[in-house]
Amino acid sequence: MAGIEVRDLSHRYPGAKELTLDGIDLQLADGEAHAILGGSGTGKTTLLNLLAGLLVPERGSIKFDGRDVTGLSGAQRNVAQVFQFPVLYPSLDVTGNLEFPLRNRGWSRQAARTRVLEVARLLDLEALLDRQPAGLSLFEKQLIAIGRALVRPDVAVVLLDEPLTAVEPATKWRLRRALKTVQTELGLTMVYVTHDQTEALTFADKITMLHEGRVLQTGTPLEFYERPAHQIVAHFIGSPGMNLIDAHVSAGALHVGDISVGPVSAAPGPCVLGFRPEWAEIGEVGIPVTVQSTRVTGTEEGVAVGLVAAHLGDQVVYTRQVLGGSLDHDARLRIDADRLIVFRDQHRFDHD
Amino acid sequence: MIKGVSNNRAWLAVVPVVLVVAFSAVVPLMTVVNYSVQDIFDVDTRLFVGLDWYRETLRDPRFIDALLRQVTFSATVLVIEVPLGIWIARALPRDSRATSAFLILLAIPLLIPWNVVGTIWQIFARPDIGLLGVSVAALGISFNYTGSSVDAWITLILMDIWHWTSLVALLAFAGLASIPSPCYQAAMLDGASTWQVFRYVELPRLKSVLTIAVLLRVMDSLMIYTEPFVLTGGGPGNSTTFLSQYLTSMAVGQFDLGPAAAFSVLYFLLIVLLCWLFYTSVMRSEADG
Numbered sequence: 001m002a003g004i005e006v007r008d009l010s011h012r013y014p015g016a017k018e019l020t021l022d023g024i025d026l027q028l029a030d031g032e033a034h035a036i037l038g039g040s041g042t043g044k045t046t047l048l049n050l051l052a053g054l055l056v057p058e059r060g061s062i063k064f065d066g067r068d069v070t071g072l073s074g075a076q077r078n079v080a081q082v083f084q085f086p087v088l089y090p091s092l093d094v095t096g097n098l099e100f101p102l103r104n105r106g107w108s109r110q111a112a113r114t115r116v117l118e119v120a121r122l123l124d125l126e127a128l129l130d131r132q133p134a135g136l137s138l139f140e141k142q143l144i145a146i147g148r149a150l151v152r153p154d155v156a157v158v159l160l161d162e163p164l165t166a167v168e169p170a171t172k173w174r175l176r177r178a179l180k181t182v183q184t185e186l187g188l189t190m191v192y193v194t195h196d197q198t199e200a201l202t203f204a205d206k207i208t209m210l211h212e213g214r215v216l217q218t219g220t221p222l223e224f225y226e227r228p229a230h231q232i233v234a235h236f237i238g239s240p241g242m243n244l245i246d247a248h249v250s251a252g253a254l255h256v257g258d259i260s261v262g263p264v265s266a267a268p269g270p271c272v273l274g275f276r277p278e279w280a281e282i283g284e285v286g287i288p289v290t291v292q293s294t295r296v297t298g299t300e301e302g303v304a305v306g307l308v309a310a311h312l313g314d315q316v317v318y319t320r321q322v323l324g325g326s327l328d329h330d331a332r333l334r335i336d337a338d339r340l341i342v343f344r345d346q347h348r349f350d351h352d
Numbered sequence: 353m354i355k356g357v358s359n360n361r362a363w364l365a366v367v368p369v370v371l372v373v374a375f376s377a378v379v380p381l382m383t384v385v386n387y388s389v390q391d392i393f394d395v396d397t398r399l400f401v402g403l404d405w406y407r408e409t410l411r412d413p414r415f416i417d418a419l420l421r422q423v424t425f426s427a428t429v430l431v432i433e434v435p436l437g438i439w440i441a442r443a444l445p446r447d448s449r450a451t452s453a454f455l456i457l458l459a460i461p462l463l464i465p466w467n468v469v470g471t472i473w474q475i476f477a478r479p480d481i482g483l484l485g486v487s488v489a490a491l492g493i494s495f496n497y498t499g500s501s502v503d504a505w506i507t508l509i510l511m512d513i514w515h516w517t518s519l520v521a522l523l524a525f526a527g528l529a530s531i532p533s534p535c536y537q538a539a540m541l542d543g544a545s546t547w548q549v550f551r552y553v554e555l556p557r558l559k560s561v562l563t564i565a566v567l568l569r570v571m572d573s574l575m576i577y578t579e580p581f582v583l584t585g586g587g588p589g590n591s592t593t594f595l596s597q598y599l600t601s602m603a604v605g606q607f608d609l610g611p612a613a614a615f616s617v618l619y620f621l622l623i624v625l626l627c628w629l630f631y632t633s634v635m636r637s638e639a640d641g
Contacts, residue, residue, distance in 0.1 A: 054537055074541045081541055083534040091556040100552070104543035148542070 002064040002156040002189060004028040004051070009060035011046055020046045022213040024060070028157075028206075031187040033180070035194060035204035037236075042210040044193045048159050051191060053077050064156050080149035081159040085166045086141035088133040088148075095129045098147050105152070119147050122182050139171045143178065150182060157189045164199065176203060197237050201225075209233050225276075226339075231346045234274045240307070243280070243317045244343070247273035254340060256312070259287050262337030266349055274341040274348075277320040282308050282327060286334035289317065291327050381620075387613035405614035415615065417590065418598040419622075425505075425594060426573040429512045433569060434562070436513065437520025441528055442550070444521075455525070458518040466515075470582025473511040477583075497584060501591030504584045508592055511579055516572070520565045527561035528554060563634050567627055574623050595619055 006026035012019050021043045028034050036044045049055045051062065053074035061070045069077045080101070088097050098119060099112040107115070120126045123143055133141060142163060149158050163179075164172045180203055183190050194200050200207050201221045208218045209232075217229040228234035234242035245256060248270045253260045256273065282289060289310040296306040297320075304323045309316055310333065317333065342349040388406070391399040409415050444454050461469070479485035479496050488495040497507040531554065539553050577596035580586065586593035586601075593601075599619060603612035 052537070052541065054540075074537075075543050079541060081538065083538065085532075085534070087532075087534050087538040089539075089552040089556070091552060100544070101542040104545075104548070145538075148538075 003030040003032075004157060004189065004191075005063040005066075006051075007061045007063075009047070009050060009062065010058050011043075011050060011055060012058050018213075019058070020213055021050070021057075024210075024213075024215055026208060026215070026218070028189060028191070030065075031189055033183050033188075033190045033192065033203060033205045035192045035200035035207045036210060037194060037197065037200040037207050038210035039195055039236075043213040044195075044210050045161055047210070048081075048161050048191060048193050051157065052079055052081050052159050078152070078154065078156045079159060080152065080155045080157075081161065082142075082146050082149050082163045084162045086138065086145045088141055088144060090133055092133075093129070094125065094131050094133065094136075094144055097133065097144055098125075098129075098151055101148060101152055115151060115153070119151050122150075122185065123147050123178055139167050139175060142167055142175060146175075146179060146182075150186065150188065155188075157191060158183075160190065160192045162194055163192075164194075164196075179203070197239075201237070209236065227341070227348065228274070229348050231272060231274070231343050234341070234343070238276060240277060240318045242274045242276050242341075244272050244274050245312060245315050245317060247271055247342075249342075254342065256287050261287070261335055262340055264340065264342060266342060266344075269344075271349065272343040273335075274343055275335050275339060277307065277318040279336040279339045280317070280319045281321045281334050282310055282319050282331045283334060284332055286332040287312065289331055289333045291329055291331050292316070294323060294327060296323060384613045384616050387609050388617050390610060392609050401610065405610045406618065409611055409614045409618060412611075414590070414598060415595075418593055418595050421591075421593065422574060422595045425508070425512075425576070426570060428509055429516070429573050430566065430569055432509070432513055433517045433520050434566060437517050437565065438524045438558070438562075440517065440521040441524035442554070444525055446529060455522065458521055461515050461518050462522075464515075466578040467582050469511065469515050470579040473507060473514075473579070474583050477507045477510075499588060501588050504588060504592050508580055508583060511583065512573070512576070515579070516569060519568065520562075523561045523565045524558060527558040531557050559634075563631070567630065570626060570630060571623060574626065 004026065005028075006024055009021060009024040009026075010019050011021040024047060026034075036047055038044045046055065050057050053069070053072060053076070057070065061068055063069065064077060074081075089100060092100065095113070095116055098116040099107070102112040102115060103109075116129070117126070120129055123146065125140075125143060125147055128136065128140060128144070133144065136144070146160075146163065149155070149160075160179075164175055167175055176199065179190075182188070192200070192203055194203075201224070204221065206218060206220055207224055209216045209224070211230075211232050217224065217233050219227075219229075224233060224237050228237060228242065231244055234244060247254055247256045247261070248268075249255070249264055249266045250268045252263055252265065254262055254264045254266075254271075254273060261273065282291060289312045292309045292311060294306055294308045296304050298305055300322070305321065306323045308319045308321060308323075308327065310319070310331065311317075312333065319333070389400060389402060391401045391404075393399075440458070445451050464472070476482045477485045477495075477497055479489050485495060485497075495503050497504040535553050535557075536549065539549050544552065575596055576594055577600070580592050580594060581597060584592045586597050596619075599612060599615050602608050602615060
């Protein structure tokens with residue numbers, strides 16, 4: 001296992017004008033599960049391939065435990081990778097697949113078998129060891145591919161490129177849980193690329209969100225939820241994402257229209273106010289809104305809770321709240337004054 | 353609800369197909385089978401002889417020789433063309449501008465009419481004016497495919513390799529091109545050697561295209577006629593007379609319709625048998641593996 005330090009990493013594909021990755025800085029502690037989150041085309045797979053040594057960066061450095069590995073191949077870096085669909089050796093049985101990386105590195109048959117058994121026990125694969133890959137389900141195949149990535153005890157980092165894409169939704173959580181258990185148990189450093197915020201939030205110790213080849217934010221899942229550094233992060237995380245409405249600061253208070261929402265210590269001028277649906281309520285006090293729809297999503301302590309959509313000017317805002325009785329068409333929006341997040345030029349403005 | 357309707361007139365719809373298949377396959381084949389059990393003197397005088405012609409053919413030393421030559425030839429070209437074709441396919445650049453140029457170059461031998469292939473090599477290998485023949489002679493090696501049966505065989509095998517390796521190479525290339533790049537990346541990270549990449553990543557995924565390639569080469573090489581006919585005419589002596597050529601000389605040259613028909617049926621069964629054996633053994637190993 002290794003800690004990873006990425007400095008000013010940039011990559012441009014041959015013939016491309018734009019940089020795919022532009023000055024990425026990244027720091028991973030030893031044994032950390034780190035998710036790279038982003039939409040398609042944000043450069044997350046490129047970043048993974050750079051870490052794997054499949055691509056050579058245009059600029060910047062990659063260090064594993066302080067050792068510069070930028071110029072080394074993936075085999076020399078001692079990394080393992082799991083791909084979007086299960087990559088197996090079709091002519092080898094499951095044991096053969098699992099011991100392949102060990103045998104190639106000069107392990108004896110006996111030692112390799114012992115290690116394969118350990119990994120198989122961890123992933124609940126023992127029953128499959130004598131089977132041929134051809135007869136297995138996609139879920140089992142991907143589990144074996146994961147096993148092969150974990151089989152080397154000295155592997156520096158395990159890279160996962162959207163490993164749950166091909167797996168049917170019903171078994172996704174099983175695979176994710178197996179992965180998380182093994183990661184914790186073996187203390188593996190893992191980099192997990194995904195476009196799915198749920199996967200990132202549930203799997204990772206830390207998340208890095210990419211956008212257009214740059215890092216928008218690195219932090220814990222809680223930080224991503226509570227203190228998004230950028231409007232894109234705010235909107236991307238959560239379903240629905242954070243409400244972002246036009247506001248302005250004057251006389252030390254944040255105003256939406258001419259109604260004061262709460263005090264802020266920011267220079268006067270226009271800004272964007274962000275608040276999560278959970279941090280607001282539509283009722284009888286606050287900013288006038290027009291209720292569009294309510295949808296019950298569950299119950300809390302016997303009371304129905306749900307999502308309310310309302311118009312504020314020409315913007316739609318969502319709140320997640322207790323649905324006691326019916327809401328008037330013309331209602332008022334109250335936002336939790338302690339949790340206001342102010343964005344200026346897309347970035348979070350720290351007012352406290 | 354619609355119940356099953358019994359309508360025998362529906363069979364009429366199948367009649368055209370039955371007729372076409374009958375005229376194209378069944379009738380000619382059965383004609384040959386019919387000939388093979390009769391001794392035919394003229395249109396009105398024929399004699400049923402049972403399996404005599406089959407017995408005679410199987411005892412004919414010229415048939416046995418031609419059969420042995422045929423099997424030796426097919427096995428030789430197969431053993432050379434399949435590995436060579438795979439090797440060429442692996443050596444071809446992928447996703448580059450040169451790729452299509454190489455593919456077109458490879459396809460050229462396959463587009464040349466077979467008798468022209470024979471003619472090309474007949475001239476190419478001539479010791480007096482052919483580039484190959486003259487070059488070999490210049491090295492001080494006496495080479496004459498019209499005089500020496502070894503030289504004739506070498507020329508014939510070289511010609512077949514030149515003509516048909518492309519087919520294996522193109523099929524193998526198509527198979528290789530369909531292997532997703534993560535398979536290679538995973539093998540690289542697993543520390544696989546070049547040989548292991550071939551053995552464990554490529555070969556298993558080439559199995560189906562190689563089955564087709566080998567089947568086509570087995571069938572085609574067993575039926576080879578035109579090229580040796582043009583190049584050597586079956587000689588020197590009978591040293592390059594293969595089954596099809598012996599059959600033709602029997603049927604067309606000597607007009608021995610009965611024995612030629614028996615020969616044809618045996619020839620046909622041989623090809624079907626060999627292809628069936630190969631195919632079932634591949635499918636069986638597929639089921640096991």
